[in-house]
Amino acid sequence: MKIEIGDIVEFAISVSPDTANSEIDQLFKDNIHTHGIVITKGNKPVGIITRTDFYQKLGSLYGYNLYISRPVSLLMKESILCFDYQTSIIDASEKAMDRGSNELYDDIIVTRDGQFYGVISIRSLLMTFASVQSQVASSLNPLTKLPGNRIIDEYIQALPSAEKFTILYIDLDHFKTYNDVYGFAKGDRVIQETASILQAIARQYQGFVGHIGGDDFIVIIYDWEFDTICDEIITIFDQSISTFYNPEHLELGYVIAENRNGILEEVPLVSISIAAVSNQFKNFDSSDDIVNYATIIKKECKAIKCSCFISNELLCK
Known part of the structure; x- marks a missing residue:
């Protein structure tokens, strides 16, 4: 039984690397359920900025003044986990849970033909994985x-x-x-x-x-x-x-x-x-x-x- 991650992909906000952090701040405020924003260049994912990381860095001493008017590329994580939309849930889950603690709960980025397609939250991925495992076991x-x-x-x-x-x-x-x-x-x-x-x-x-x-x-x-x-x-x-x-x-x-x-x-x-x-x-x-x-x-x-x-x-x- 193979369920592909493209079956559970979610909409995500994407911006270019030169987007000002003031705009990122507004996007997070306008989209209160958004956990992360994907950074793309030519519609190819190159990084991610999570809500937690963003406000931790802005909240540090001098962080707001230092970063708010500067591009998001200074704050984004370049270490991202990307999968083609045809990747199986099981394969994606194994690799996602093998990440370090700093990236463990970051959204997984999904591509199609090398282009940004959407994201999957860890919660959604693990719930689907558990359902697949249950169906397989039965x-x-x-x-x-x-x-x-x-x-x-x-x-x-x-x-x-x-x-x-x-x-x-x-x-x-x-x-x-x-x-x-x-x-x-x-x-x-x-x-x-x-x-x-x-x-x-x-x-x-x-x-x-x-x-x-x-x-x-x-x-x-x-x-x-x-x-x-x-x-x-x-x-x-x-x-x-x-x-x-x-x-x-x-x-x-x-x-x-x-x-x-x-x-x-x-x-x-x-x-x-x-x-x-x-x-x-x-x-x-x-x-x-x-x-x-x-x-x-x-x-x-x-x-x-x-x-x-x-x-x-x-x-x-």
Whole structure:
């Protein structure tokens, strides 16, 4: 979920560096809720003068006589925090709170195409940040803490416009049987381990990982190197899943469990299936097309009795 600072930008007064401090004084008196005035040169921000700093300096010994008729450039702060209006709330908040104590509560200046666009107060920024964090938290899967369906949908909706992408639909085969034999607590640990594996690998590719629910996951990378990432996921998962079985089941390579008809049968150990859909082989007009391709490929994967991946390259030939 990305909210840009341009969504909460506020109007601000701006003046040129040669504006007399007497005029600044009048602007603050006429606009009692204004915390700071932005100094611009050619409509590019070069400084800021805050109400507190302005009157502290004017109120110092000889300050009024020394500064009141002189330009604001003598009093302005040149150390300002500027962001393009498309910057995310989260990024802006982190950098704003990393400032020194003297600038911590100064307004953040927002630009658009390098031109002054407006400001954001720290109060407004932090309130919006808290709201975003709350919404994100409510969208996370409680077991893995990964983004859930609402955030996943936002990422998928944006894919058709991406220059390069590969989306991996991932699920675990024979996981229900594992739960039946070993119990839900150990089943949850398998899900959490799978989430950790996917996160660790996707991080290397600046990818996104979401938890659709149950034993279904999604990974999005903005690249076409899916062979490498799929091989890595399968290798690490197959090594890891062996630690979740007792030696007897590992040696056999299966567990005995009842099928839906109540008949005992040999069920293979848990494996991982990956359906890879990439715009390397086909341009997609909509997110629905991507999902439809993934659904077809996923069925092909599930028919293979071991960990595997299949891409939409086969469907596009």
